[in-house]
Amino acid sequence: MLARLAILFDPLVRLLLLAILLATIVPVTGEGRAVARTASDAAIFVLFLLNGLRLPRSAVVGALRNLRFLLPLVLFVFGWMGLVGFSAAELAKVELPASIVLGFMFLGVLPSTVQSATAYTSIAGGNVANSVIAAAALNLLGVFLTAPLLAVMSGSVMADLDIDTLQRIGLILLLPFAIGQMLQGRFGKAVSDNRHLISWADRIAIALAVYVSFSGAVEQDVWRLLSPPLWGLLLTLIGLMMAQAFFGAWWLSALLRLPDHDRIAFLFGGAQKSIAMGAPLAAILFPPETAGLVLLPVLIYHLLQMIVSAPLAARFSRSG
Template sequence: MIARLAILFDPLVRLLLLAILLASVLPVTGEGRAIARIVSDGAIFLLFLLNGLRLPRRQVAEGMRNLRFLLPLVVWVFGLMAFAGLAAAGMASLQLPASVALGFVFLGVLPSTVQSATAYSSIAGGNVAASVVAAAVLNILGVFITAPLIGILASSGMPGIDLGGLQRIALILLLPFVIGQVLQGWLGGLVADNRKLVSWMDRIAIAIAVYVAFSGAVQQGLWSLISLPEWGVLMSLVGFMLAFGFFGAWWLAALLRLDPADRVSFLFAGAQKSIAMGAPLASVLFPPATAGLVLLPVLIYHLLQLVISAPVAARLSRGASG
């Protein structure tokens, strides 16, 4: 119980809740929306620049050699989880707005988290090095894979992605990441020496993207658009995605006969989805009026995955020590 309550004190969770509350009470509108989107784009650019600066190229190269672990994980995250999201979207489209249904497809094709997947793998006695590299590789691949998969899997009744968003991905996500990798030898140490400040910059950038996206959703009547029974449907479908993610990743790792440490790392890297990638991608790929609704399943999933991961990691840790 203490571990679950502690999730509410996670700085990112508090910032996300604050962003949603602020967007609900004081959404950005009119001419301010264009200015807010410029600020959001700048924050996302900074976020991916920092990612490029702190992700060692050597670490990624070494991790990619563990193909027995990495290839099935890529297939799971961008393949089987994508089809689970597509199934959930099909059920959601019967009762929920099309943009929210599209959010389940978006959730399914997102890469793994980096920080929390690594942290919970460490707590549970997993292979931390494999977790770090796997999450990093998945997030790099996500920049290239997520948008095309959405375009392929989204049905004709769902809102389309903003084609201009593909160019914005190159300018706002890929370009700063490449710049960060190039400058890593000069500035990487500065980032490593100021991890706390950099971590807060990450969180604020994500919160800004969520605030701008949810402002658009609130303008579209988010809180009146979804009724109380529909919220129940939404939560049930997110629960389905969580059960599929956690049980499926654990079962697949056992089927692959991974050693216990790698199996733990596969679980958290395979089941968790990244709001750090989801919020920027949603704001880049979708129009402002759509992005907040698309992001709704991702936000709920993100909070609940943390609630679930804490006791799961604690139980696995006790099993490993016993």
């Protein structure tokens, strides 16, 4: 029981809850917001630089070659879940604020997690190699696909991607990743040898992006903006999206006749959504006063997917 609780409340979850609490008590506003956003952008740059340093080029190449497993997973994560997010947004727009409605579409087209999907696949006895490769490919594709897919789905709700936004994506996400890949031969071993410190740098960068974004939501009075019935609607729609994600990924993996260990990797890779990509992208795509509300469905989904995935992985482990 204690081990399961440790899985549920991992360091990233605790940092996210702390970021939300700090944003609620001491939100960054006014002139401080510009400073905080600059600090957040710098942390995101470092996050993607580290990702480039530690992700072996062989894994990127291998991911693109493993088409029987990867192609259906890409279509599920960005295609099917994008439609699920759009459908949830259509149901939400009757009652919920427009920024939260946009958040459902944003959630639908986010890539999978990297660390937790791989960790739960390992616990469940799944194919860890496929999980690592798929997570690498999905997150790399997410940099290119998430924003355009969101722009197409949202239409007039979200302004078209302009040159400034594309430049921010290039400078803060793609450039550091490319630099990391180029410097991998020189610094890759140092990153691998200090995984514990690097993982904390990742978590702090994500938590800082969440803090800055959620401060905008607090300034919009998010805790009073939603009445208890609206919070219930929000949680219900996220629960329905999660059910579609987990059951859909498991059903599709059966339809593809994947072996059991690959089905487990497909399940966690397809059903989970990445706050590590969601928070940085939200900080880049949306102004601070909007980003927090857009990120709200992603934050709730991320916390709930941990609660669902831990006992599910344990059950697979016992039955394996």
